[in-house]
Amino acid sequence: MRSFVLSLATLLAFAGTGFAQTNTGASTAPKVKTAATATTQTATTKKQTAAPAKSANVQKAAAQQKKATPAAQQKMSASRYGGFAPAAAALAAPVPTPDLDMSSPRSLSLVNFNTKEELTVTYWSNGAYHRSALDQLNQFLRDSRDSGTTEMDPLLFDVLWHTARISGYGGQVEVLSAFRSPESNAWLASVSRGVARDSQHINGNAMDIRFPGVPVFRIRQAARSLNMGGVGFYPRSGFVHIDTGPVRYW
Secondary structure, eight states, rough: EEEEHHHHHHHHHHHHHHHHHHHHHHSSOOOOOOHHHHHHHHHHHHHHHHHHHHHHHHHHHHHHHHHHHHOOOOOOOOHHHHHHHHOOOHSSSOOOOOOOOOOOEEEEEEEETTTEEEEEEEETTTTOOOOOHHHHHHTTOOOOOOOOOOOOHHHHHHHHHHHEEEEOSSSSSEEEOOOOOOOHEEEEEEEEOTTTTTTTTGOEEEEEEOOOTSHHHHHHHHHHHHSEEEEETTTTTEEEEESSSSSSOO
16 A cells, blocks of 8 residues: 555656656747748738838828929918919019119108108108108008008119109009008008908008009010019009018019
8 A cells, every 4th residue: 555655646646747858848938930930920010121111102202292393382471462473484684774863862742541641752862761751651651440550661762763664654652552551551452352461551561553654564574574573453443552571463
């Protein structure tokens, strides 16, 4: 009986050792690269290899977009300032600028279409603008709706003066609109599709004008020949818009 018990104990001991070795081997044995895992790894490798190609395409697209930026910016600027960008042909061959009188005193005779006020002033002579005359112009060209004023761009007066000279006009200029406060311009934009929400009028460098007796077509051509800013053509309303913003026409 004792011999049987010892034999049974020995057998159980060997069986336990074998079971422990089997479990240990299952946890430490190296993974075998099967066909499935090989396929997965190959696909992963291909995916990683394809990434630079996608990046290259993105870079190529970015380069093309960058190359097209000037035209896009031109269109955006034209839209922003209420006009249309000149065609490529117009940019390649701009209207020749006529010989300008750069020495004579510059005087303007104006009538405000809304307030009926009149002003005649010499704003430039001997190579300098006159502060007192500019102050008078700032007040005269105020917003007719809320009487808001701003510092008008003196270059705008030069554009007007040269335009009148080129047109052969020496009479009184009718001013339909000059400075507009942001509030006044917002109201106009809400009731008229032809008013830009960020119009140059807000910046104090735009005017809508008439030369009585002079066709608006001639005024437009004279203003465009200066290449000094935007020129808007409104034949039905009988006026021309001039400003010192980006060069564009509509």
